[in-house]
């Protein structure tokens with residue numbers, strides 16, 4: 040099977056589907072890999088590195104798609120990439136279809152087989168291909184949150200760290216899974232007062248065990264607890280996820296109107312449609328907008344800000360699956376691994392993942 044890696048074209052997206060090291064491993068297993076010229080150059084992976092690993096360098100995206108059966112990417116295809124997709128190809132990447140119905144329809148119309156990283160599961164219930172990027176997005180959320188709290192950047196004008204005997208700043212994290220936990224760690228390191236909200240009492244108990252109760256509140260999430268946490272917060276991070284589904288809108292505009300002017304919302308769940316009613320997707324070029332006096336950060340590819348770290352972490356997670364798909368063949372690999380099968384979102388022009396299908400039909 041021929042594997043193809045086109046360059047990413049989303050705004051400020053410098054991650055790449057395969058590293059030279061991954062290519063070496065795949066080529067050593069007898070597979071052929073086509074890489075678009077310069078696909079990894081922004082993070083120091085030169086065409087020469089890929090060639091030395093055994094890849095063939097092709098000059099354009101259309102050449103890569105044409106000469107490959109399994110396309111390994113990072114982000115969902117953009118409209119200008121749909122023309123390269125066809126029923127004889129398999130696309131292995133983040134798709135986030137539940138939050139983007141028109142994207143789902145366009146992809147179905149191409150007939151491509153689409154396997155989405157974010158719905159691949161593992162036996163312990165975790166999401167092995169979403170987790171590495173969620174970790175990074177969670178860490179970035181506090182960094183950008185702090186940046187936009189600064190007055191020259193539109194924020195209320197405060198720093199999260201302790202200064203003299205001034206009261207701690209309040210950071211609220213809603214959805215304490217992988218991304219939320221990383222945000223919590225960073226916020227603790229910044230000496231913030233934390234309000235952690237989740238739907239799962241079990242998850243809250245686990246976190247209490249891990250982080251203790253010093254300057255941390257653990258709160259069962261519902262609209263009234265979210266609303267009162269928001270009123271007290273300087274920085275709010277939304278990182279809820281329900282497998283395959285569009286993100287629930289846990290923060291309403293009415294709640295935001297009661298927040299302090301200049302406070303900051305980071306909607307990590309924006310790639311699944313966003314968990315904040317007033318969110319709309321933004322880019323690294325123009326990451327924020329102000330609504331109701333509150334700064335909204337809604338970048339859909341946050342790990343794109345750290346493309347080298349993110350590419351290495353993503354490849355560690357995806358490589359075994361790429362290898363399985365390419366060596367066993369797509370149908371056989373999906374049959375042999377029910378967790379990889381959960382990643383199958385689109386086949387023969389139809390959405391086949393039940394959760395994604397339900398989300399798109401609602």
Ligand SMILES: NC(=O)c1ccc[n+]([C@@H]2O[C@H](COP(=O)([O-])OP(=O)(O)OC[C@H]3O[C@@H](n4cnc5c(N)ncnc54)[C@H](O)[C@@H]3O)[C@@H](O)[C@H]2O)c1
Pocket residue numbers: 157166169170172173174176213214215216217218219236237238239242260278279280281286287289306307308309310311338339340341342
């Ligand atoms: N913007 C980006 O660049 C970027 C990057 C990586 C991940 N993400 C997104 O971050 C989100 C979180 O991913 P994750 O891996 O941390 O997911 P996860 O499954 O590990 O955690 C989600 C948490 O949300 C909780 N939750 C669900 N519904 C809730 C509700 N109504 N109220 C409170 N809590 C609720 C769950 O109990 C769980 O603890 C996903 O949507 C993912 O796609 C975005």
